[in-house]
Amino acid sequence: MEKAVDNSVRTFMDMMRVPVLFYRxxxxxxxxxxxxxxxxxxxxxxYLYAGFINFNLLVIGELVFFYKSLQDFETIRLAIAVAPCIGFSLVSDFKQAAMMTGKESLIMLLEDLEDMHPKTQQKQKAYKLLDFEKTMKRVINIFTFLCLAYTTTFSFYPAIKASVKFNFLGYDTFDRNFGFLIWFPFDATSNNLIYWITYWxxxxxxxxxxxxFLCADLLLVVVITQICMHFSYISRRLEEHPCKSDEDRENIEFLVGIIRYHDKCLKLCERVNDIYSFSILLNFLMASMQICxxxxxxxxxxxxxxxxxCIFLMTSxxxxxxxxxxxxxxIAxxxxxxxxxxxxxxxxxxxxxxSMLKLLILRSQKPASIRPPTLPPISLVxxxxxxxxxxxxxxLLRTTYSDN
Structure with missing residues (x-):
């Protein structure tokens, strides 16, 4: 039995649905x-500002815990355990800050992409939109699952473990532990009310x-998918153009339109760099330490x-x-x-x-790319x-720890 073909027209908001919903x-x-x-x-x-104030107070608690754990070699493993969480938290903070400071640029970028989005079924077939959307959705689903699995596991595993022990395995006490190592200026486990309020x-x-952390990258995935779709469409239009010798005026009009289209795509890439370059730099620096x-x-x-x-490692x-x-x-x-x-x-x-075509070829030799400061363009290398x-x-860490 053949699989039914999706003939529905895909709007730009359909492409944006997941990051928009999660952000809200x-x-x-x-x-x-x-x-x-x-x-x-x-x-x-x-709600957003109250949440980030609370979150950053918790990050300060993690930093204090990290500092206190470094004071004694017996507790240094606790410092190493909390370090990846601190790195993840700082990257999340910086991504959100970058998005808020670059909000106007982001809105202009999304408006331009929505304006360029193919609106009819015929155009979407020409752009091969469904193929790009299919790949994009797979990537979004995998990364969303891993990111939420990491935060959910760290958050709720201690409570689930303590509940199973207390209710089903006959333990006399309920272990009041948290999923993250955080210093509090009060006893957060003194009684059930304080414990559960702190836990949630x-x-x-x-x-x-x-x-x-997740949605900043999902937005990047959506934006780059759209830009690559436009570059791919430009390439197909160029290759398929018949270049009839007796239609010089039509040829030049076609090429002028393609050059303007190509230039607009390149400008969109520059706007992506304005929004994401510093957060990606910090992301990569922190990722190296986190993975370690x-x-x-x-x-x-x-x-x-x-x-x-392992879930955290896979997510990173x-x-x-x-x-x-x-x-x-x-780049490709x-x-x-x-x-x-x-x-x-x-x-x-x-x-x-x-002559015009030569200028287009020369311009394309400097590829569009994501360029963090001080780093070469981002690629699989x-x-x-x-x-x-x-x-x-x-x-280095293993050697240092083993020697001591």
Missing amino acids: TIGEDIYAYRSTNPLKSLLLKI DIAHGAYLAGIA FIAFQVTESTVEVIIIY LVQVFLVCYYGDML ASLKVGDAAYNQKWFQCSKTYC TYMRVISMSYQFFA
């Missing part, structure tokens, strides 16, 4: 400027950090801790790979424009047309460098 669960409304309910927008903003407070902070500390925990802990940290590895994969895809799609232009039957066209750096840190 923490109070961040990307399209707040379109809202017709100012009270709802205000309440969401209050930490769980909300972890969820907020996970969503801020998580790997150390996996090699030095009990089975249950290993399972929890997939997240870095995700950014590098889409960076590599953007933009370079393909020059190849497609050369593969035309340009030798049948006028000198003016060939970058991923190998991050993994290599993480391993070097891990080897």
Whole structure:
């Protein structure tokens, strides 16, 4: 039996659905400027700021715990255990800060992409939108599952474990533990009321950090997917253009339109760099340390801790790979424009047309890319460098710890 073909017209908001919905669960409304309910927008903003104030107080508690644990060699393993969580929290904070400071640029970017989005079924077939959307959805589903699995496991495993022991295995006491190592200026386990209030407070902070971390990358995936789709469409249009020698005016009009289209796509890439470049730099630096500390925990802990940290390790590895994969895809799609232009039957066209085509080919030799400060353009080569750096840190940490 043949699988039914999806003939529905896909809107730009269909592509944006997942990051927009998840962002709203923490109070961040990307399209707040379109809202017709100012009270709802205000309440969401209050919820967002209150959540981040709470989250950053918890991060301060983690930093204090980390500092105190470093004072004694007997507790240094606790410092190593909390270090990846601190790194994850700081990256989440910085991603959200970058999004808020670059909100106007982000809105302009999304508006331009929505305006360029193919609106009819015929155009969407020409753009091969369903193929791009299919790949994008798979990537989004895998990364969303891993990111939420990490925050959920860390948040709720201690309570589930204590409940099973107390209610089903006959333990006399309920162990009041938390999933994250945080210093509090009060006894957070003194009684059930304080414990559960603190527990849910930490769980909300972890969820907020996970969503801020996740959605910034999901937005990047959606944006780069759209830009690559446009580059791919430009390449196909160039290759399929007949270049009839007796239609010079039509050829030049076609090429002028393609050049303007190509230039607009390149400008969109620059706007992506304006929004994401610094957060990606911090992300990669922190990822190297995170992977190192998580790997150390996996090699030095009990089975249950290993399972929890393996989920964290997979999330970190997939997240870095995700950014590098889409960076590599953007470079390949933009370079393909020059190849497609050369593969035309340009030798049948006028000198003016060939001169314009040469300029397009020259411009395409400098590919569109994601460029963090001080780093080369992001590609799969970058991923190998991050993994290599993480391993070097891990080897150094293992050697230092073993010697002591």
